[in-house]
Amino acid sequence: MKILPKLQIALDNTSLESALDSIRVVGEEIDVIEAGTILCVAEGMKAVKCLKALYPQKIVLADIKAADAGSLLAKMCYDSGADWMTVICCAPIATMEAALKEAKTRNCDVQIELYGDWTFEQAAEWREAGIEQVVYHRGRDAQAAGQGWGAEDIDKVKKLSDMGFKVTVTGGLVTEDLHLFKDIPVYTFIAGRSIRNAKDPKEAAREFKKVIAEYWG
Amino acid sequence: MKILPKLQIALDNTSLESALDSIRVVGEEIDVIEAGTILCVAEGMKAVKCLKALYPQKIVLADIKAADAGSLLAKMCYDSGADWMTVICCAPIATMEAALKEAKTRNCDVQIELYGDWTFEQAAEWREAGIEQVVYHRGRDAQAAGQGWGAEDIDKVKKLSDMGFKVTVTGGLVTEDLHLFKDIPVYTFIAGRSIRNAKDPKEAAREFKKVIAEYWG
Numbered sequence: 001m002k003i004l005p006k007l008q009i010a011l012d013n014t015s016l017e018s019a020l021d022s023i024r025v026v027g028e029e030i031d032v033i034e035a036g037t038i039l040c041v042a043e044g045m046k047a048v049k050c051l052k053a054l055y056p057q058k059i060v061l062a063d064i065k066a067a068d069a070g071s072l073l074a075k076m077c078y079d080s081g082a083d084w085m086t087v088i089c090c091a092p093i094a095t096m097e098a099a100l101k102e103a104k105t106r107n108c109d110v111q112i113e114l115y116g117d118w119t120f121e122q123a124a125e126w127r128e129a130g131i132e133q134v135v136y137h138r139g140r141d142a143q144a145a146g147q148g149w150g151a152e153d154i155d156k157v158k159k160l161s162d163m164g165f166k167v168t169v170t171g172g173l174v175t176e177d178l179h180l181f182k183d184i185p186v187y188t189f190i191a192g193r194s195i196r197n198a199k200d201p202k203e204a205a206r207e208f209k210k211v212i213a214e215y216w217g
Numbered sequence: 218m219k220i221l222p223k224l225q226i227a228l229d230n231t232s233l234e235s236a237l238d239s240i241r242v243v244g245e246e247i248d249v250i251e252a253g254t255i256l257c258v259a260e261g262m263k264a265v266k267c268l269k270a271l272y273p274q275k276i277v278l279a280d281i282k283a284a285d286a287g288s289l290l291a292k293m294c295y296d297s298g299a300d301w302m303t304v305i306c307c308a309p310i311a312t313m314e315a316a317l318k319e320a321k322t323r324n325c326d327v328q329i330e331l332y333g334d335w336t337f338e339q340a341a342e343w344r345e346a347g348i349e350q351v352v353y354h355r356g357r358d359a360q361a362a363g364q365g366w367g368a369e370d371i372d373k374v375k376k377l378s379d380m381g382f383k384v385t386v387t388g389g390l391v392t393e394d395l396h397l398f399k400d401i402p403v404y405t406f407i408a409g410r411s412i413r414n415a416k417d418p419k420e421a422a423r424e425f426k427k428v429i430a431e432y433w434g
Binding site: 012014037038040041042043044045046047064065066067068069072073076077088089090091092094113115116117118122137144145 | 231259261262263281284290293294307311333334354
C-alpha cells in the first residue's frame, strides 16, 4: 500500500477563539493540526495546549520557527502537547541538535523551515545531524510579491526528498497545485487559507484528500 | 553631549509571572524592556501588553523574530504596545519591508536579528530597504558550544555600525565584555541572565550603566 501525503491545516489565526472556530468544522478531516506562527505569537503555548486537548489523536505542530534556545523552546512546545515543532533554517546547527535531542526523548520530531537563502550544503549538514523533516515554503510575502510555484520549486522539493528528507510543502497551496508534485513522495501538504476561508471548509479538506489519493494512491 | 548606548533587559522567562517578577525590581533602571522570544512563545502578545501597561514610558521590544507575514505580525506587535519588533535575518526582504512599513505608520521600528550565515551583501540590501536597526548576536546555543566574543565579532559590529546601522549587541554579555566595543557607537547592549540572575539585579543594572558611561560618556 502506498503512503499518502498527510494533510495539514495551518491555523494562522490571530486569536485562539478564531483558531478554534476554524478547526471545529474540519479537525476530523485533517492529519496534522498546526498552531501557526501567527497564532503562536498571538496566544503563546496556550494555543498548542488547547489544540492538543481538543485533538489528542492528531499530530499537533507548534510552528514557532525557533532560531535559538533549541532545548528550552522544544521542551516548552512538547510539554504543551506539540508532536512536532519547527526550527528556522538559519538557526545554528547547535539549536537544531538541541531541539532534536529533546524531541527524541519523547517520540516527537523537529522540522526545519526553509526560508530565504538556505543551501543544499546546509541541508546535508542537517541530515547528518539526524534531522528528518524539512518544510519547503513559498512565503506569504513572496506570494504577495507575485512568485508562483515554478520548476525550480519542484526540483528543490525532489532533491530534498532524494536526500532522505520527509518534505512538507506549503505556501498558498490549492488543489490545482498538487499535481505538480505527483512524482515526489511528499510527506505532508499544508493548506491554510484555501481550507479555512473556503465556503465549506470540510468539503475543501475532503477535496484535498481526494486529489492527494488520486495522485499518490 | 555623547549619546550613551541604551541598556536593554531580555526577559527570556518561561512565564509571564516570572517575567514580571524579574522586571519589577529593575524596570526603572532599564531603557529597553524586551519580551524575549522564549517569553513570547510561552505567553504570546499578552506578555507585550502587560509590559507596556507596566512601563508605558519605556521602549518595549517584541522579540518575535518574524520570518514571514511581516505586516500582520508587525500589526500584532505594535497593537500590543511594542515599540520595536525583530525580524530574522533569513526572512525575505519583502517581510522586512512589510514590517517596516507598518512600523513607520506609528513611529515604531524594526530590528533585523542576525543569526547564522547572513552576509554584508544582504545587510546592504536591508539598509537600502530603509532598515536602521540590527541585532548582533552570539547565540545561546553557540555560547553553550563554547564560542566567546572574538575579534571577528567586534569587527562585524564595527562594520555594521559604519554602514549606518544602529547596532544592538547581545549574547551572554557581562560588564567585563563592554570594553571590547568601546570604539564603536553601539546603540544598545542587551543583558539577560547577567542581570536577571544577579544576587542584586538592580545593582547589576546600575553597574552596567556605570560601565557604559565610563566608556561612552
